[in-house]
Amino acid sequence: MDIKAENITVTIEGKDVLKGQSVHATPGETLAFVGPSGCGKTTLLNVLGLLRRVDGGQVHVGGRDATRWDDRRRRRFWQQHAAFVFQDYGLIDEESVEYNVALSQMPIFGLVKRHRAGIESALDRVGLVGRAGEKVSTLSGGEKQRVGLARAMFRSADVIFADEPTASLDLDNRNLVTLFLQEEAARGAAVIIATHDEALIKACDVSLRLGSAVVAKPRLANPAEGYSD
Ligand SMILES: Nc1ncnc2c1ncn2[C@@H]1O[C@H](COP(=O)(O)OP(=O)(O)OP(=O)(O)O)[C@@H](O)[C@H]1O
Secondary structure, X not given: OOEXXXXXXXXXXXXXXXXXXXXXXXXXXXXXXXXXXXXXXXXHHHHHOOXXXXXXXXXXXXXXXXXXXXXXXXXXXXXXXXEEEEOOOOOOOOOEHHHHHHOOOOOOOOOOHHHHHHHHHHHHHOOOOOOOOOEHHHOOHHHHHHHHHHHHHHHOOOEEEEEOOOOOOOHHHHHHHHHHHHHHHHHOOEEEEEOOOHHHHHHOOEEEEOOOOEEEOOOOOOHHHOOOO
């Protein structure tokens, strides 16, 4: 699913955090927003995820003008098409790993067998197999981040929004997150990331330095040939 922002302006407390910003996220591609702290990466991510309204410009989702969608239509987009991987994990600490992975897809009468198999497979992919019943509050930061990834995998979303997904993780977990985001793009998702992580930026197909031009990474036969933004 395409997400396109055109000529976006966001003004917060009299300051133009974004001014005339345009960007296009396409299926099958990882797109990173980069730039110094405070340049508006999170704000733009939230605009594309329909979490923040704009003061100017337009947002198109799957070819439709979503700029003024009401809460009901935005909620439908979040439930049917989007997955969010946030730095603060966005988990319910007092609930189990399984509950958090299934969150928002939970049928009224609880989990059915089909869901349990999908949850176990997502937990397997993030190295948390057999941990479904544990309470999230007992997990480490890296483990919580991986529960967030498992939830995004379980959703198999059309668009993945990731805000600083590798911040405060160790190398193994950073690599896991990077691989996950690349795999989701390879599956056909549009993957949109706000990050300071140079390794993650290099692994993305396209980077947008806020306030400047889009840099498209040439698709190299051998990724080791290098790329610099
Ligand atoms: N709710 C808010 N109230 C006041 N100012 C805000 C609010 N949200 C964002 N801002 C300001 O907007 C600017 C952009 O914030 P944003 O979080 O998008 O930047 P960022 O590039 O993601 O920064 P970082 O890399 O530090 O996460 C900052 O100057 C921030 O202080």
